Amino acid sequence: MAHVSDLIAEDIELYLKTHENKSLLRFITCGSVDDGKSTLIGRLLYESKMLFEDQLTQLEFDSKKVGTQAGDLDFALLVDGLTAEREQGITIDVAYRFFSTDKRKFIVADTPGHEQYTRNMITGASTADVAIILIDARKGVLTQTRRHSYLVSLIGIRYVVLAINKLDMVGYSEAIYNQIDQDYRTFAKEVGLQNIVTIPMSALKGDNITELSVNTPWYRGETLMGYLENVQIEDTVEKSGVFRMPVQWVNRPNLDFRGYSGLVVRGSVKPGDAIRVLPSGRESRVARIVTQEGDLEKAISGQSITLTLTDEIDISRGDVLATTDSPPGVANQFEATVVWMTDEAMLPGRPYLMKIGTKTVTANVSTLKHKVNVNTLEHVAAAKLELNEIGVCNLSTDQLIAFDPYSEDRDTGGFILIDRLTNNTVGAGMLHSALRQPHDSSQWQDFHVNKQAHAALKGQKPFIVWFTGLSGSGKSTIAMLLERKLYSLGKHTYLLDGDTIRHGLNKDLGFTDADRIENVRRTAEVAKLLVDAGQIVLVSLISPFSAEREMARELVAQGEFFEVFVDAPIQAAEERDPKGLYKKARSGELKDFTGLDSPYEAPENSEVRIDTTAQTPEQAVEHIINYLLGIGALG
């Protein structure tokens, strides 16, 4: 490439002009050190004249000292030269290398190491347009080739180069090349890879890297560099009509300007275009595309822009602006593939933070349907997902989110999961489809987040189970057991316990009749609010007077209040006396004690009566659950 230097020397401005119009291609190389991956990357850096003299001198020196190529340049040393770091115990997971030619700038994701291969490869591949899958011509298609190809397909890379390397070691045999090519294509179909270009090469000798090799006269295709320079990637080409921009930041320098900043991840946008805001479904038109250099007439996929709209509507970070013709879906339950990236296993039911686009919500895996054996592609039943495992699961989020299937759009369909305690990124995922589309997004226009919405999101009917009974009758014990049972059934519950409330919210109240009434009233109001929030509320309170219990019942809708009378004879309660209160009352230390010197009005029409002389707490819970199931309260 001597002519490049000449051009630089003779006409630097012309050179800069050509380089100014270069495009960018990101790719990943898949294969282990044995396949010659490092040699290939080193070779590409070398061939593109991206090495400086001091680096070349170092390379020559290292090649002689530790190289494996008998004094010839060992290109692998250029990328493997991190031995010092290895000795320091620093893991090398994903490294990025850069080189450019006259046509393109390239970013290579290099993922050495075998141990964390899945995690690292998925990370490196998530931003790649092209994958180069290396095969050692002597070995053919191996298990690891299948694994790499599956991961490439999973992450949605559509362009694959099958580099059949080390062809020099098999005498540049066309037959071997053809056999491997055929084997690979049969298998690639299984994992859904389509645009495959096979190139016979020797990274070490430089065959078919930048120039077609005389050693493979039977090969009529492109060189590797030729392919990388010319391949047209659909994703980077603007697709008309499917505009998407997640709002990153609301730009408000003063009261007169309200702009929405973000990166156009798909399609294009012009002033005057109708747009819809998701998930709210509100619509408006683009007024301006504002930049420091003046307004734009059009913005396309890949640009970071700031938009203003013709209407003042409520838009915040996390919303997605989209074309009205073909907006993204809106849902809170999804099927997704998750790749687990941390030592602590993923457990269904545990809540994680999920970041998708610019929105962060709480998500949990409701069902782990199966995991995938990355070597055989078999589906395996599993209760949890360990580090480097991949599983298909159902996810539910605590808020509605706008999304596209990952296969259509990486930016609106890809997400990461963050551990809420460690704040680490613990998983990555790809949304496939919504499980239950609650509404068409257009109907969310005037949607009010009410009791039904809260309840729908939790997948339950909210109600109150009100436990009444003497002190020491066993109310709290049964209520706690019931809550545990409901929780295991996947219900969102909350237990309001009399003692707890008296220590906080009602600590200003005593035990006079008036205070007892106020105690019940406040607790009932809190229970009502929780029902409005879609929660199942258990209340454990002596609540001695029927009037207040009725008042509590009337606060919520019919069918949302169930009274459980925990019926224990006072002698039995006094005998149990778990907190020693009867003793204090008898000795006069406590006044106005229910059942002794303050009355208890036993309920006559409770939904459930528990006879503590005949039922154990476990039986009591079963009794209550059967009742709730019987009337359909548990859905």
Place this chain on the structure above:
Amino acid sequence: MLTHLQRLEAESIQIMREVVAECEHPVMLYSIGKDSAVMLHLAVKAFYPSKPPFPLLHVDTTWKFREMIEFRDVMAKKLGLELIVHINPQGVEKNINPFTHGSAIHTDIWKTEGLKQALDKYGFDVAFGGARRDEEKSRAKERIFSIRSAQHRWDPKLQRPELWRLYNARKHKGESIRVFPLSNWTELDIWQYIYLNNIPIVPLYFAKERPVVERDGTLIMVDDERLPMREGEQPMMKSVRFRTLGCYPLTGAIESEANTLTAIIQEMLLTRTSERQGRLIDHDSAGSMEKKKQEGYF
């Protein structure tokens, strides 16, 4: 279709906006060099018509080129941005300098310690830096969002996988994040972008007659009277320029006639020695950058 520079620009802007949207108290490390110049230019673009919603922080060592300091003050004023200058008081008190203490201690006290002090003093939870992955081997695997412990240490085990354009900016109280919006730029990209956008840079990048002395094969500029002359040493006037800028006694000049941007780029493309060669601190010991990073250097 976007050109590579347009894509890089959009990516850097997206990164800066994520930080501002998700973090409480960001600051931009302004080192006055060409990378800082590009980063600052991008910040102004990213938030326009608002001003960048964070201050600039310069960790001064008292040994920077005078022209850098002048340039710094002019730029901050011109853009109307708050500029915080932090000078490690211990460095002042102990009169830390590269001659008696060596470059390692000099860098540690003024830069590494100075930076940590400044971040703690103002309670910044995120600091933007202009480092690039192509600069040095150990940077190639650096994350764009690099989490640091409450003691500012870089723990390789704490580094999070970064997928797609999704950055995880969550952290515990006391922890901070260094964010590198120029991660995917190369030296040539930086120069090309400066050229295309007429971004102002410190005049030291352009060749000019300057007083220098030659030491161990490196040309050191005599920027003020504090540079002790060795026996028989006389400053000589040479047409020189700098590829990187730092503390003047630690920054090697190159002989050059390149006094325009195109000439600089031309020279860079033809000379073919890597940029950090002029930086004396990187040569102190093998793996030195890695070590410095763990200790909290940028």
